Amino acid sequence: MARNQRVRVAVNGYGVIGKRVADAVALQDDMELIGVSDVVFDYRIRVAAERGYPIYASAMEKRPVMEEAGIPVVGTLDDLLRKVDVVVDCTPKGIGAKNKPLYEQAGVKAIFQGGEKHELTGLSFTAQVNYADALNRQFARVVSCNTTALCRVLNALQKRGWIKRARAVLLRRATDPWESHKNGMINTAVPETRVPSHQGPDAQTVLKGLDITTMAGAGPYNLSHLHYAMIETTRPVKLDELRHALWEEPRVAFVRWSNGLVALNAVIELMRDLRRPRNDMWEVAVWEDALAADERELYLTFQVHNEAITIPESIDAIRALCGIETDGARSIEKTNRSMGIVKNFFPRTIPAESVYAEMGRALPIAEREFLSEGFKGSEEPTRPVPTPAQSG
Numbered sequence: 001m002a003r004n005q006r007v008r009v010a011v012n013g014y015g016v017i018g019k020r021v022a023d024a025v026a027l028q029d030d031m032e033l034i035g036v037s038d039v040v041f042d043y044r045i046r047v048a049a050e051r052g053y054p055i056y057a058s059a060m061e062k063r064p065v066m067e068e069a070g071i072p073v074v075g076t077l078d079d080l081l082r083k084v085d086v087v088v089d090c091t092p093k094g095i096g097a098k099n100k101p102l103y104e105q106a107g108v109k110a111i112f113q114g115g116e117k118h119e120l121t122g123l124s125f126t127a128q129v130n131y132a133d134a135l136n137r138q139f140a141r142v143v144s145c146n147t148t149a150l151c152r153v154l155n156a157l158q159k160r161g162w163i164k165r166a167r168a169v170l171l172r173r174a175t176d177p178w179e180s181h182k183n184g185m186i187n188t189a190v191p192e193t194r195v196p197s198h199q200g201p202d203a204q205t206v207l208k209g210l211d212i213t214t215m216a217g218a219g220p221y222n223l224s225h226l227h228y229a230m231i232e233t234t235r236p237v238k239l240d241e242l243r244h245a246l247w248e249e250p251r252v253a254f255v256r257w258s259n260g261l262v263a264l265n266a267v268i269e270l271m272r273d274l275r276r277p278r279n280d281m282w283e284v285a286v287w288e289d290a291l292a293a294d295e296r297e298l299y300l301t302f303q304v305h306n307e308a309i310t311i312p313e314s315i316d317a318i319r320a321l322c323g324i325e326t327d328g329a330r331s332i333e334k335t336n337r338s339m340g341i342v343k344n345f346f347p348r349t350i351p352a353e354s355v356y357a358e359m360g361r362a363l364p365i366a367e368r369e370f371l372s373e374g375f376k377g378s379e380e381p382t383r384p385v386p387t388p389a390q391s392g
Helices: 018-027 043-051 060-069 077-081 095-106 127-134 145-159 175-183 199-204 239-247 264-273 311-322 330-339 352-372
Strands: 007-012 033-039 055-057 073-075 086-089 109-112 139-142 165-174 212-219 227-232 252-255 284-287 298-305
Touching: 007 018, 007 077, 007 311, 007 330, 018 043, 018 086, 018 330, 033 043, 033 077, 043 055, 043 264, 055 060, 055 077, 055 252, 060 073, 060 109, 060 284, 073 077, 073 298, 077 095, 086 311, 109 175, 109 264, 127 145, 127 311, 127 330, 139 311, 145 212, 145 227, 145 239, 145 252, 145 298, 175 330, 199 212, 239 252, 239 352, 311 330
Parallel strands: 007 033, 007 086, 033 055, 055 073, 086 109, 109 139, 165 212, 252 284
Antiparallel strands: 165 227, 227 298, 284 298
């Protein structure tokens, strides 16, 4: 496909992820949302009608029911597939695999979500890690919210050769907000008995050679997920090195306990105050004042908004599969700009860009001084300087 052409996009499944993907596609100047497809006729698909999105019935037998309910259906999924270059499948877990033969028969490219297995496409995708691998492929799978967050954060460390072994504990939300009346969790927590939890092996499908073990559980809240990561390093890594590596990584943003962002709900309240659509946080929020380092390990705490974090990945995957942008960094920057994804939530009062730019300039100097003192590896570690919050 020529790079100056607009990609014609379909979204199959207009739920938690699908409605967000549709809105994000509509923001892109190199894409055209041809239509959305679903089988429901409640308030969810009515929102698509209010937004002016053409609506199609994913199952032919559901079309009369949808039309009887007043949904302006203009065709079936088969009709929609004949009009598009790529479909983003946002259907419930397991349905995407059943839909794949339809996409193959229609000759369209398809992007699946993290609920499907890696083997369905043979390519699991996180934009800043393996964009080039997705170029001109027919199928790709955007990994789950938790895996996306792990890949973004750990990519900043792995590409610098810092990771010897990673361990992470994931505290998952009990349910999505829209359906918490159905199967919410009250006054309990449920550990996942499988070790490693699926997110670790899933991250390995993206970050090749990553040594990681994950454990997970679910708690009585629905705003987002909370991760604790402990990374055994190949050499002592200073705290400023860690901060600078995370600052340079796309779609990772710092939050601070000292700014009152002390819990999951406070960060989501910030998204409301910033007037984010649906309170969405597309970035991984890393607590900067909880970062720590010692002679052997790095310690991180970060928040993952499960409803939103994978949306920019789907946009970048569209560009990669259709070949309209061959440079992953350019696609990421374009998506970030169109959606309002940032590195700093408070640019007017916290001059983070200049602070971290200066930190980056200082690090090579410190590293040269460190090497001149005879550092040869982990047998001669140095102790990092703690942040004020960590020194009490």
